[in-house]
Amino acid sequence: MTRAPLLIALAALLALAGPALAHRLNVAARWEAGRVVVEVYFSDGTTPAGAEVIASHDGVEVARGRTDAAGLWTFTPPGAGRYALAVTEPGLHRGRAVVEVPATVPATAPTDAAPAAAAAPPEREGTDWVGLALGLAIIAALGLGLGLLQRARRP
Amino acid sequence: MHVSDGTPIPALVLLGSGGAAVLLTWATLPRLAAASPARVAAATSVFFVASQLAFPVPPTSVHLSFLGLAGVLLGRAAFPAVLVGLVLQRALLGHGGWTTLPLNACTMGLGALVAGLVFHAGGARERPAWRAAAAAALGTATALGLYGAALLSAGDALRDVAWVCVVAHAPVLVVETLLTAQAAAYLARVQPSLLAAPPTAAPPTPPPAAAEAPP
Numbered sequence: 001m002t003r004a005p006l007l008i009a010l011a012a013l014l015a016l017a018g019p020a021l022a023h024r025l026n027v028a029a030r031w032e033a034g035r036v037v038v039e040v041y042f043s044d045g046t047t048p049a050g051a052e053v054i055a056s057h058d059g060v061e062v063a064r065g066r067t068d069a070a071g072l073w074t075f076t077p078p079g080a081g082r083y084a085l086a087v088t089e090p091g092l093h094r095g096r097a098v099v100e101v102p103a104t105v106p107a108t109a110p111t112d113a114a115p116a117a118a119a120a121p122p123e124r125e126g127t128d129w130v131g132l133a134l135g136l137a138i139i140a141a142l143g144l145g146l147g148l149l150q151r152a153r154r155p
Numbered sequence: 156m157h158v159s160d161g162t163p164i165p166a167l168v169l170l171g172s173g174g175a176a177v178l179l180t181w182a183t184l185p186r187l188a189a190a191s192p193a194r195v196a197a198a199t200s201v202f203f204v205a206s207q208l209a210f211p212v213p214p215t216s217v218h219l220s221f222l223g224l225a226g227v228l229l230g231r232a233a234f235p236a237v238l239v240g241l242v243l244q245r246a247l248l249g250h251g252g253w254t255t256l257p258l259n260a261c262t263m264g265l266g267a268l269v270a271g272l273v274f275h276a277g278g279a280r281e282r283p284a285w286r287a288a289a290a291a292a293l294g295t296a297t298a299l300g301l302y303g304a305a306l307l308s309a310g311d312a313l314r315d316v317a318w319v320c321v322v323a324h325a326p327v328l329v330v331e332t333l334l335t336a337q338a339a340a341y342l343a344r345v346q347p348s349l350l351a352a353p354p355t356a357a358p359p360t361p362p363p364a365a366a367e368a369p370p
Contacts, residue, residue, distance in 0.1 A: 024249040046211045091215025091320055092306065092313075094159045094252075131247035135203050138243060143196025150188060 024128075027087050027097035036099050040071045040087050047071025048089035056084045077101045156220060156298060156324060157244075157259050158305050160252030167308045171258030175238070178264060182234035190232040190353055198225040198233065202240040206250060212323040219327060222263050222298060223291030224335045226270030230353040233267035234260070262301035270294025274339075275352045283350055287339030292332045299324050 025048070029038045036055070041047045053073050055063040062083070063075035077083055080103040087095045163171075187195070201221050209218040225233040238260045244250040251259050274290035299321055306317035342349045 042209065042216050046209075046216050048215065050214060089215060090316065091217070091323060092159055092162060092316060093215070094161070128248055132204065132207065135243040135247045136200055139196050139199045139203060139239065142199075142239065143192040146187070146190075146195060147192035150192065153188070 025087065025089055025093040025095040027085055027095040029083075029085055029097045029099040031099060031101055035074045035076050036083065036101065038067070038073045038075075038085055038087075038097070038099075040067050040073075040089065040095065042093075048091070048093075051087050051089035054086045056086070057081055156217075156263065156302050156327070157241075157251030158255045158262070158302065160254050162309055162313070163255065163258060163305050164308050164310075167305060168254055168258055171255070171261045171305075175257035175260045175264070178234050178261065178268075179238060182231045182264075182268070187232050187235055190229060194228055194349065194353075195232060195236055198228045199236040199240050201225070202237060203243055206240075206244055207248070210326075212326060215320065215323050217324050217327050219331060219334075220263060220295075220298070221331060221335070222267040223270040223287075223294040223331055224338055226267035226272075226294050227274045227287050227290055227335065227339060228349060228353075229267075230271040230275060231268065232353060233271055234264040237264040237267050258305060262305060263298050265301060266294040266296075266298030268294075269297045274350075278352060280347075283343040283347075284336045284340035288332050288336035291335035292328060295328045295331050299328065 024042070026041055027038065028041075029036055031037075038053055038055075039047075040051045040053070047067070047070055049067060049069045049071070051067045051071070053065055053067065054061055055075055055077070057077070057079075058081070062078055065073050065075065067073045080101050083099050083101060085097045085099065087097075089095075202225050205219040205221040207218065209216050222233070222237060225236055229236055241251065241256055241259050241263070245253060245256060270290040270293065273293050274286050302324075303317050303321040306313050306320060309317075339350060
């Protein structure tokens with residue numbers, strides 16, 4: 001077998017992969033100009049369009065909607081408090097976030113949901129390099145432990 | 156390819172826990188004690204890191220796993236390697252879910268076991284690249300089939316989504332097949348012993364040396 005398939009596969013992979021290589025579904029939310037701006041994204045920079053977002057307050061659903069192509073969705077909360085956001089993207093990756101809405105929200109504000117075309121995206125998390133390094137260190141330690149165990153069992 | 160918390164029905168989660176316990180016992184007790192620590196750690200590391208190689212397949216995003224390569228290198232010891240990789244992925248990187256961890260171990264671990272079985276079937280040594288390709292393809296297909304079945308267990312609401320998820324992973328199967336075949340071809344040239352069937356039990360303890368006969 002030649003190296004051509006490997007090179008083609010690697011080239012395609014690198015062309016498609018984002019600048020950061022990670023896969024966790026992240027949810028970022030913030031209170032901005034009377035609305036809660038929610039952004040959903042993978043850590044590789046891609047944004048899932050059509051991810052379902054459910055906003056709840058004290059366990060009661062107050063708004064539901066889907067992200068646009070930029071992974072954004074906004075809603076106007078009915079009042080101040082702590083809102084839980086549960087996100088499910090079309091590939092069934094899930095994410096959660098919590099946002100605090102200050103007490104300046106008018107109690108009579110209508111609840112609605114709309115794409116956040118003009119909203120500035122919240123700051124994104126990147127690849128968890130610390131987690132990767134820690135995981136590899138743990139695997140190395142486990143391998144070392146297995147080797148020591150085997151050596152101890154030898155006569 | 157990770158099933159998230161809350162997706163499968165509770166009965167399947169329990170079934171996955173029982174299956175993972177049985178498979179872990181079966182795969183670990185005699186085999187892991189005999190496996191090369193370096194080989195186990197290397198395959199676990201590849202499985203752990205490869206899950207970070209994600210690429211978009213609209214409407215979702217998929218990632219590699221190299222569970223086929225783990226099966227080729229480790230045989231039955233691939234199951235605990237996959238389980239350790241999954242625990243670390245959940246704890247450190249947020250992949251999958253805690254309640255679905257045993258279920259994910261079953262879907263991916265069984266895929267790795269199938270890959271090992273296919274690669275080492277008959278103990279043949281010729282054409283390692285082609286045998287590795289077949290092993291990776293069948294192992295990944297097995298994992299994908301079990302993954303789809305787990306999603307379908309959630310009911311009609313997820314039927315369409317389950318098909319989308321499985322079909323979206325088709326490129327993963329192709330890429331992993333190619334890369335595993337290339338890895339096997341490379342190892343066959345530089346370190347063919349790595350492709351030999353892993354030992355199934357620890358080497359027997361040699362009998363104690365006989366006492367010297369008195370002069």
